[in-house]
Amino acid sequence: MSETVLQVKNLKLYYHTSKGAVKALDDVSFDLKAGETLGLVGESGCGKTTMGTGLLRMPTPPGRFEGGQILVEGRDILPLPEKEIRKDFRWEKVSMVFQGAMNCLTPVYTIGKQMMETLQEHRSMEKAEAQELIKEYLSYVGLPADVTSRYPHELSGGMKQRVVIATALFLKPRLVILDEPTTALDVIVQAQIINLLKKLKKTFDLSFIFITHDLALEAEVSDRICVMYAGKIAELGTNEQVYGGKGPAHPYTERLLAATPRLRRKVESLSFIPGTPPDLIAPPSGCRFHPRCPRVYERCRMEEPPVREIEPGHLAACWRCFE
Amino acid sequence: MKLEDAAYRLKEFWGEFRKERNGLVGLGILIAAVLAVLLEPLILPFPEASSRWRDITYWQDNSKSAPPAWTNLFTARKSAVALTLWDSRTEDRGPGEKAYIFSYDYEFSRAPYDLLLRGEGSGTIPLTVTVRRPDSNAVEIIRYVLQDLAGQTFRLSFTNEGKANALEFLRKTERPENAAQIATMSYGVPEILFSRAEPDFVKGPKPLAGRYEIEVTAGFTDPRASIEHMEIVVVGRVSGILGTDSMKRDIFSGVVAGMKWALMIGLLTSIVSVLVGVFYGITAAYFGGRVDSVMMLIFDYFISLPVLPILIVFSAVYKPSIWTIIAALILFFWVGPVKTVRSMALQIKEETYIEAAKALGAGHGRIIFRHMAPLLIPYSFASMALAVPGAIVYESSVSLLGLGDATIVSWGQILHDALGSGAVLSGLWWWVVPPGLLIAVMGMTFAFLGFAMDKILHPKLKTR
Amino acid sequence: MSNGIDGDVILRVDDLKKHFTPHQGFLQSFGKVRKVVRAVDGISFEIRRGEIFGLIGESGSGKTTTGKLVMKLIDATSGRILFNGRDVTSIGHEETKEYRRQVQMIFQDPYASMNPRFKIRDVLEEPLEIHRITADRKERETRIVRALTEVKLTPPEDFMGRFPHMLSGGQRQRVATARTLILNPAMLVADEPVSMIDLSTRAEILHMMKDVQRDLGLTYLYITHDLSTARYFTDRIAVMYLGRIVEMGKADDIIDHPAHPYTRALIEAVPEPATGKVDVVKELPISGEIPSPSNIPAGCRFHTRCPYMKPECKEEAEPELMDLGSGHYHACRRWKEIG
Ligand SMILES: Nc1ncnc2c1ncn2[C@@H]1O[C@H](COP(=O)(O)OP(=O)(O)OP(=O)(O)O)[C@@H](O)[C@H]1O
Ligand SMILES: Nc1ncnc2c1ncn2[C@@H]1O[C@H](COP(=O)(O)OP(=O)(O)OP(=O)(O)O)[C@@H](O)[C@H]1O
């Protein structure tokens, strides 16, 4: 764990809608080392998927970058021409398993044909050679070779997700962004997929960005956790710093963790965060979390807390944490 | 759905519709068409055109097969425009005698076909018609006694009644060596009246432009004698906005009068048949199983019927009224939306909120009418619009074959008459083009509207 | 109605089965063998008055089908459902309507369970219209306001004029609950009511539902795939696997001392927000994926995935639910050896 694969600096990405600019990513910075898994957690609509598509430099319209840098292996990719991005960056260095991708497989083509198409878009190779490669990657994700001749509806959810993961690995990327890869799956299948991801990470020396809204799941996969709230980073720390005995620093992470039900502990009452996430067109003044925060005080309403290091490698954006 | 909700939906719909350019064009034409129907009494040059289309006497004073008046703009030799002179100046001429003086500005190269004196009279009245020309010649053209009238209309044709006098006038100036030709020449009374009084008239009259005064002197010695609504009709060589047909009918009046029938046939057929189709489709989808199979069997049967042949045979046998034709069209048209509606209803039927309604205890009627129909009817507006052109064209086709309702005037019938009298061969394009074009434009209008609505209303279904 | 033991049992399900026969066209019916989907394959349970009963299992295990059977949204292939001691499996139209007044359902997807063209007022008025509760507008209005207040959507007037798409998922699920409450039901079937709601507010909805249950003395059949919330929310749970109940008992008993290998695997797979697991590959006491309900393995239906499988599991008849005492049932013949 030494080399830095990805550095994001002050990234801003807004969706320009008719009602105004949705500030889906607002001044976000973090970095990612080789072989590391960064977890991205937060409530629905906090900008997790936006981060994923943003890092591929393919924001969904009407999204536009409004500033910042994305450095992949030290090179800023934002100013590069689209052709270059396609040639040696997107899928080649960074690939993504999209949210709900397993349900987006074309129902009329066989799995083999669909994987073949993806492959041939990027590499010119003989059909036989490509088929060999497809079979090889299917075996990496624990699928039999005969899956190639089957149609998506003949596969279970877990198998489809494996196919999608295999496809994302084809071009040997350094970094794979996984957007909610297990949300639609059952716990047992989820655990199987997580185990698979851990094995693949070792085999290919990959970095992951693992997006989910489930803090409990994040604890099992991510070396470092980045908690997002309303388009901003609330807290970023190592697994130990977030889940360890001391507990997380930011009140949002704290509340979110408390709201995460624990099976192995008998609780009388589950806690929750009252209110709803803010509107990203006109977010609250000061700290964006202040309307829902149990520890709010005067300053929070007036001034926006910066993201600051509160102990080595542990960042948070909360006035209380700086005290 | 409550009124305010409907208003909300409508506003939402309009917000999107505004962006559809074709749709707006369609809407514009539709509004114009509806206005034309509403303002028909104001627009029609011949107010009874609609009810007396086939009454030859109503049209007898028009010119026959006259091109539209505006064709003058494109020709060097202008033709006299059909016109009625209503206004006259009255002068008393001694005891029991009155003069009605009409002025007529003649600025054409080709004289009208004829002039007619028309009015309603009572009693016995001696009449004299004198034309005072710009070259200060006065021609006494008609001398006639109206006998024992009791308020009827009288018509005096200058050509019929004034031939002798006109020739007399011509002879005064014509060279004696041309005298023989006068009897055989093709120029009639109007040419003589509206041309220069010069020698060599028979070789080619030269028009005399300027103000003409037509003086009608009437003797009122009979105690019952009176004249009303006296007017002079100039039977022009060109006539009206769209000319006339070979039966002297004003085509513009015909197509305007046909507009309301086209709209009526189109809208009535499409609205009724689409509503029938929509509920048929929903019912089939909702009940599914055997009900669906039987209903689809009936549907397949209807959809495989060849519309036109059956319609033609039907019309030939029954000589139907327009209402029967509309009813027959509905019989064929209701199948239109069934397939799509059924497939959409099959989707909606599986929606959780339908299941939720069932779980609440809702019955079939409630689910069909409160939940499914309101969602599908907006969609069906689009298919309604798309069904209109078909209905118009089918009615036209039936009419084209001469099998339409003889009591109305429709575009198809105008076309039928035109083709029947060889309008195309004799170059009477103004008779063929307007009804044909209007059928096409009306069809296009509704197609535009339909496509625009389809684009807006259809995706809504998928996303919600 | 009450006869001894059944006195406090509000709903009893007796060997209930639902087999789907896939729809086939006329031509397809030649040659091919119809594959029957045994979605619910003989389940029995009792729900006591005022209890929250959880039905748990993986996707495709037949939970929703059971819920729909109980709601009488689909007809059972065989078996009986007794509501307040009365067989409701084959009742007439009017009785079904009355039954549905007493047993109500909350659906999983709050985005889909309300007609997008209805305002919240219309959504809540619908049950009143269906059951002709009252024609008086004022009276209806008060009922609607009361129901909205019950689910803590306040002030109610703010919500009545909105369309569902103007509400958050949590708010919609509250409306869905209010819609069921407006008829004063005795029992609610809640099919994964919070699975599509953000984690941070999920508990809020569950709290609300629990409050309502206590206030009004309701009985819940709570369907979920989430063991964690089930532990907190329910009194008793039944674990389903491929259309059968494999374990049933008090929630704490089952989660702390699971007897069936499938329940163990389920519990094992649930992630826990604790450190030190990133570099460990989790040992799962289960293999492969759930078989298709159209092709249920013979013998114990779990044997294809069970780490404790012995030949007799495959060869002998399927084990019935066995009582471990204190109302803890399971269906594993090797439970003693597994320990
Ligand atoms: N194409 C778009 N146009 C406009 N707004 C968008 C678009 N995509 C996302 N947004 C908005 O940007 C914000 C962030 O969305 P994003 O999809 O990144 O959230 P997310 O964290 O992935 O949520 P989820 O957990 O629901 O997937 C949201 O408020 C969303 O409404
Ligand atoms: N109408 C139907 N026709 C045929 N098969 C059906 C039908 N409804 C459900 N099934 C099948 O029955 C089985 C059980 O389905 P059910 O919806 O009850 O599962 P579930 O436990 O609720 O799953 P989930 O957690 O995914 O909601 C599934 O395999 C499903 O495919």
Ligand code: SF4
């Ligand atoms: S800054 Fe204030 S409002 Fe924001 S999380 Fe910290 S304590 Fe809460």
Ligand SMILES: [Mg+2]
């Ligand atoms: Mg997302």
Ligand SMILES: [Mg+2]
């Ligand atoms: Mg279900």
